[in-house]
Amino acid sequence: MKRLKIVALTMLLGMFASVVRVNAQDVAEGEQIFKNNCAACHNTSAEPLVGPGLQGVGQRRPLDWIVKWVHNPQAVIASGDKYANDLYNKFGKAQMTAYPSYSEAQIKSVLAYIDAQNAAPAAPAAGAAPAAGAAAPAAESNGGMLQYILIALLGVMVLVLVALLSIVTTLSKLASVSAEEAESIPLLQRIAENGKKLAANNAFKTGAALLITLLIGKATIDAAYGVGIHQGYAPEQPIHFSHKLHAGDYQINCGYCHTGVYKGKGANVPSPNICMNCHNTIKRESPEIQKIYRAIEKDEPIQWIRVHNLPDLAYFNHSQHTNVAGLECQNCHGEIQKMEVVEQRSTLTMGWCIDCHRKTDVNTKGNAYYDKLVEIHNKENKEPLKVANIGGLECSKCHY
Ligand code: HEC
Ligand code: HEC
Ligand code: HEC
Ligand code: HEC
Ligand code: HEC
Ligand code: HEC
Structure with a gap:
């Protein structure tokens, strides 16, 4: 009987560990690799980016391919x-980077x-973030959601473990007890009592707490790796x-201080002289103005x-977006x-x-x-002309 108990316990722990491992460790490693390397060109949803959306790719293509x-x-x-x-042609002969060093497991x-x-049911598709910068945070909550689901799952599994262990304990005790005694207390009640005892067991509590702490710790580290964003x-x-x-x-125009924003690549942050246009008379005594x-x-x-701040490898031009495209x-x-203090709202x-x-x-209005x-474009296409149609997805437009 004792052996049965040990076998049951080992099996349970094995199951438990493998589920946590598959879900947490592999997924977390995959997330890190994906965000660092693939997210620049792929969504995890079906929505294409530079390359196809990767939803279901593991089912649509064989692993060795x-x-x-x-x-x-x-x-x-x-x-x-x-x-x-076919895929290469469909994606305009865009070349995917090679990653020769990743193992099959990775x-x-x-x-x-x-x-x-x-x-994950509530996770919004990363690619579905609307153009407006204000909506962009949706993309970031994806990973966090997964962690919460995993932690909730872990909680459920600890409960299942307690229930199963108490059943095993009860059954094994029952085997060594006389028939009358066994009938005097209903089976369910015995199971419940053993469950309580087990949950109160210090070693068990410490173990469960340790596991949960480890998982939360890992989630935090992963979140901190929000890499370069x-x-x-x-x-x-x-x-x-x-x-x-x-x-x-005071409705001072953005361009009054950010003098390059409609004319050039950079928007410019104003020099103190621009402040002085007003502050040589306004609030001179204020300690902040004294600075x-x-x-x-x-x-x-x-x-x-x-x-x-974009990395040096990327080229961005303000006037193209404010003046030519007419974006706000x-x-x-x-x-x-x-904003009292400027905050970066987009990724x-x-x-x-x-x-x-x-x-x-x-x-295109008024632009000959x-x-x-x-x-x-209109001859062969019913959709209006998108930035993508004028070369807005070409690598060389944004990379030197
Ligand atoms: C620089 C952009 C870029 C990066 C980075 C990139 N890919 Fe791709 N990927 C593409 C393009 C574009 C295609 C479509 C085929 C083509 O044009 O070469 C593609 C196709 C694929 C396909 C086939 C999809 C299908 O629908 O059959 C898979 C799988 C894939 N990529 C996985 C990855 C993985 C995994 C990573 C990260 C380790 C990655 N890609 C990084 C651009 C990229
Ligand atoms: C009176 C001058 C002034 C006006 C008007 C002004 N700004 Fe600024 N802006 C600044 C200064 C000074 C900074 C740098 C300090 C800071 O970040 O708060 C700045 C910083 C910024 C930044 C962050 C720059 C960075 O380092 O990334 C953005 C974005 C920005 N402004 C946008 C705007 C927009 C949009 C408007 C119009 C709605 C505007 N500003 C109006 C003076 C101004
Ligand atoms: C077009 C006029 C104008 C310009 C240009 C301007 N300011 Fe101001 N600023 C004001 C006005 C108006 C107030 C509000 C004064 C008040 O509260 O009575 C103010 C208030 C301030 C205050 C708060 C002072 C306090 O103690 O309450 C600071 C700090 C400040 N400005 C910094 C700057 C800086 C830095 C620049 C240049 C980047 C700048 N301002 C450019 C008009 C301007
Ligand atoms: C299409 C998106 C987009 C629009 C529209 C846009 N910006 Fe920017 N802005 C950026 C990006 C991206 C950067 C970072 C650029 C870099 O690091 O090279 C930036 C940087 C800045 C900076 C920091 C200084 C600089 O020149 O890099 C300021 C200030 C700024 N923007 C102000 C403005 C103002 C004011 C407007 C509206 C008149 C505006 N931006 C419109 C995307 C935009
Ligand atoms: C809010 C939407 C928006 C965002 C975000 C945006 N762009 Fe654009 N971009 C446009 C539009 C619209 C045009 C078309 C301008 C025109 O008519 O030439 C454009 C044009 C361009 C072009 C010229 C393309 C060509 O074929 O001439 C480049 C380069 C570019 N954007 C780079 C960037 C980079 C780099 C970023 C990110 C840091 C960025 N854009 C973010 C809307 C956007
Ligand atoms: C519309 C502008 C735009 C286009 C088109 C574009 N990129 Fe990028 N790319 C960027 C920006 C902006 C960054 C920097 C992003 C960041 O810092 O997270 C970047 C980053 C990268 C990186 C570095 C990734 C990293 O995480 O450091 C690679 C590699 C790259 N792009 C390859 C490509 C290739 C290949 C193509 C063509 C298939 C392409 N890009 C098309 C804007 C663009």
């Missing part, structure tokens, strides 16, 4: 593989992560300058801390005119740029440059 493909996509295309060539973990993302970044600035006051209450005076006296720039600053920066990832280029119509293009 996927492994070969990830290791060297160009080799698979060159081998004459029909599926690969690629499987990416597939597990993709499946988990699609299984600074959404929500709002550093404290050297002077308490408020956009809510200047751009909101502007000091900067001018010492002929030093104010050390504003940069909030939005708020599309990308959120409601700056309501500024490649997926974010691409997503908008897929969805946004080109502003586009007349001919629109004419050609």
Whole structure:
């Protein structure tokens, strides 16, 4: 009987461990690999980005094909593989990066992560984030959701474990007891009592607490790895300058201070001289304004801390988006005119740029440059001309 108990316990723990391992460790590893490498070009949903949406790819393609493909996509295309060539042509001959160093197990973990993302009921599809920057946080909550589901699952499993163990204990005790005694207390009541005893057992409690702590710890570390995405970044600035006051209450035009924003690549952060247009008379005595005076006296720039910052490999031009496309600053920066302290509202990832280029119509009105293009486009296409149609998905447009 004792042996039976040990076997049952081992089996349960094994089941428990394997579920947690498959769900938490593999999925977490897959998530990290995916976010670091694949998310620039793929959604976990069915929505295409630079490459196809990867929902269900593990079911639609055999594993050994996927492994070969990830290791060297160009080799698979060159081998004459029909599926690969059709896909390659469908995606405008965009070349996927090769990842020769990932093991089959690691690629499987990416597939597990993709499946988990699609299984999680409340997780919104990353690609479905609307163009407006304010809606972008949806993409980030994906991973967090999964962790909560896992923790809830763990809780349920601890309960199941307690119930099963008490059944086993009761049955094994029953075997060594006389018949009358066994009948005097109903079986269910015995099980319940043993359950209580077990739950009160210190070693058991410590074990369960330890497991849960480990899992939460891991979730936290994973979250911290939100890798290179600074959404929500709002550093404290050297002077308490408020956009809510200047751009909101006093309605000073954004371009008055950000002098390059309609004309050039950079928007520019204003020099102290621009502040002085007003503050040589307004609130001179304020200690915050005195900081502007000091900067001018010492002929030093104010050390504003940069909030939005793309890596050097990416090229972004403001006038193309504000002046040519006619977009509002708020599309990308959120409601700056309501912020006391500037905060980065959009993710500024490649997926974010691409997503908008897929969805946004080109502003062709009153722009003779586009007349001919629109004419050609309308001949073969009913959809309005999107940024994607004028080359907005070409690598070289955004990368030097
Ligand atoms: C630079 C963009 C880019 C990156 C990064 C990228 N891919 Fe791709 N991927 C593509 C493109 C584009 C295609 C479509 C085929 C083509 O044009 O070569 C594709 C196709 C695929 C396919 C086939 C999909 C299908 O529907 O059959 C899989 C699987 C895949 N990629 C997995 C990955 C994985 C896993 C990673 C990360 C380790 C990754 N990709 C990173 C661009 C990318
Ligand atoms: C009176 C001058 C002034 C006006 C008007 C103004 N700004 Fe600014 N803006 C600044 C200064 C100074 C900073 C740097 C300090 C900070 O981040 O608060 C800044 C910072 C920013 C940043 C962050 C820059 C970075 O480092 O990434 C954005 C985005 C921005 N402004 C957008 C706007 C928008 C949009 C408007 C109009 C709704 C606007 N600003 C109006 C002065 C101004
Ligand atoms: C077009 C006019 C104008 C410009 C340009 C301007 N400000 Fe102001 N600023 C104001 C007004 C108006 C107030 C509100 C004064 C009040 O509360 O009486 C103000 C208030 C402030 C305050 C709050 C002061 C306090 O103690 O209450 C700070 C700090 C400030 N501005 C910083 C700046 C900086 C830094 C710049 C340059 C980047 C700048 N301002 C440019 C008009 C301007
Ligand atoms: C299509 C999206 C988009 C729009 C629209 C947009 N910005 Fe930006 N903005 C960005 C990105 C991306 C960066 C980061 C650029 C970089 O690091 O090279 C940025 C950076 C900035 C900065 C930091 C300084 C700089 O030049 O890099 C300021 C200030 C700024 N924007 C102001 C504005 C203002 C004001 C408007 C509206 C008139 C505006 N932006 C419209 C995407 C946008
Ligand atoms: C809110 C939507 C939006 C976002 C976000 C956005 N763009 Fe754009 N982008 C546009 C539109 C609209 C145009 C078309 C402008 C025109 O008519 O030339 C455009 C055009 C471009 C072009 C010129 C394309 C061509 O074929 O001439 C480049 C390059 C570009 N964007 C880079 C970026 C980068 C880099 C990012 C991300 C950091 C980004 N964009 C984010 C809307 C967006
Ligand atoms: C509309 C603009 C745009 C287009 C088109 C574009 N990229 Fe990017 N790409 C970006 C931006 C912006 C980043 C930086 C994102 C970040 O910092 O998270 C980036 C980052 C990358 C990175 C680095 C990824 C990382 O996580 O560090 C690679 C590799 C890359 N792009 C490859 C490509 C390839 C290949 C293509 C063509 C199939 C392409 N990009 C098309 C805007 C673009």
